[in-house]
Amino acid sequence: MPDRKITSLTIRRPDDWHLHLRDGAMLRAVLPETTRHFARAIVMPNLVPPVVTANDAVKYRTRILAALPEGATFTPLMTLYLTEETDPEDVRTAHQAGIATAVKLYPAGATTNSASGVRDFEKVRPVLEVMAEIGMPLCVHGEVTDSDIDIFDREPVFIDKVLKPLRKKVPDLRIVMEHVTTQDAVDYVRDTHKNLAATITTHHLIINRNHILAGGIKPHYYCLPVAKREAHRVALVQAAISGDPRFFLGTDSAPHTDPAKLQTCGCAGIFTAPNTMSCLAEVFDAAGQLKKLEAFTSLNGPKFYRLPPNEDTITLQKGDPVSYPAHIDTEDGPVTVFDPGFDLHWHVQS
Numbered sequence: 001m002p003d004r005k006i007t008s009l010t011i012r013r014p015d016d017w018h019l020h021l022r023d024g025a026m027l028r029a030v031l032p033e034t035t036r037h038f039a040r041a042i043v044m045p046n047l048v049p050p051v052v053t054a055n056d057a058v059k060y061r062t063r064i065l066a067a068l069p070e071g072a073t074f075t076p077l078m079t080l081y082l083t084e085e086t087d088p089e090d091v092r093t094a095h096q097a098g099i100a101t102a103v104k105l106y107p108a109g110a111t112t113n114s115a116s117g118v119r120d121f122e123k124v125r126p127v128l129e130v131m132a133e134i135g136m137p138l139c140v141h142g143e144v145t146d147s148d149i150d151i152f153d154r155e156p157v158f159i160d161k162v163l164k165p166l167r168k169k170v171p172d173l174r175i176v177m178e179h180v181t182t183q184d185a186v187d188y189v190r191d192t193h194k195n196l197a198a199t200i201t202t203h204h205l206i207i208n209r210n211h212i213l214a215g216g217i218k219p220h221y222y223c224l225p226v227a228k229r230e231a232h233r234v235a236l237v238q239a240a241i242s243g244d245p246r247f248f249l250g251t252d253s254a255p256h257t258d259p260a261k262l263q264t265c266g267c268a269g270i271f272t273a274p275n276t277m278s279c280l281a282e283v284f285d286a287a288g289q290l291k292k293l294e295a296f297t298s299l300n301g302p303k304f305y306r307l308p309p310n311e312d313t314i315t316l317q318k319g320d321p322v323s324y325p326a327h328i329d330t331e332d333g334p335v336t337v338f339d340p341g342f343d344l345h346w347h348v349q350s
Ligand code: DOR
Pocket: 020, 046, 111, 112, 141, 222, 223, 224, 225, 254, 255, 268, 269, 270
């Protein structure tokens, strides 16, 4: 039940622990949508070609900083794309010099621009061992890619076949299971008491697979991992509102132009940067747990990443429905903004 008495909420400024900013014209168009509300973000490295080395990360960070809107104070936290050729010493240098916050593991072929991802996990073991030694987190896209595994089962199978063995081999490695979508993943994280956390996206707290498939196909709700059945969405909401420090926000806001989404083989990704905070406030309010919003968006992430929470705050005010643009214009074409399917009453004053 919503808590009718709370109509204003001031929380520490949030961070986004999983974000796609892209490059070039798309970067310039989407970056202000994040910097308006967020202080920091873990920036995904799946560009073409990917951000693999410390040198790539320095250059990409420079391009992001150059694209910042006037007056914005925003810190991009860079990640390196793990390949079977990644040099452990380059990763060590990148982390120790403050260039890269984390390394990103995409199983080869799992999602957008993941062709250079990992096929043979033994090949990346030396990198993982260095990361364990220096306390550098590994962000994991937790889906197997075998064509004979049903797409709705790819996350639980990844946990059993990849994550559990990996954690046994390198137990000191600090891992973030990103964009979890299943009760199985929530249970696994909850039952594990060391070196494991999970991010949850805005959209997976709101949509289930019916939103994509029932009553006509809705490409703007298609992302990876694909949304699962309703019971899983409910498990994600329970985890997010629980205050458990192992769960925190990673929007996975992933812009693609409308022509790239609306085609015979459309891209995976949902663009939630503009309205994420209003959407989350609505979800937490509906669950009567607004008091836990700050932990999810602003406290639990910094704690896992061993960074201080932000000092400044944002205020959310409840009122008449707030409208966000249906899409933003970029030089590459329009990008549709996530439609939660219900009115948003929480206005963000930042
Ligand atoms: O839906 C997704 N889009 N999932 C991912 O893992 C990648 C992302 C993208 O880059 O578009």
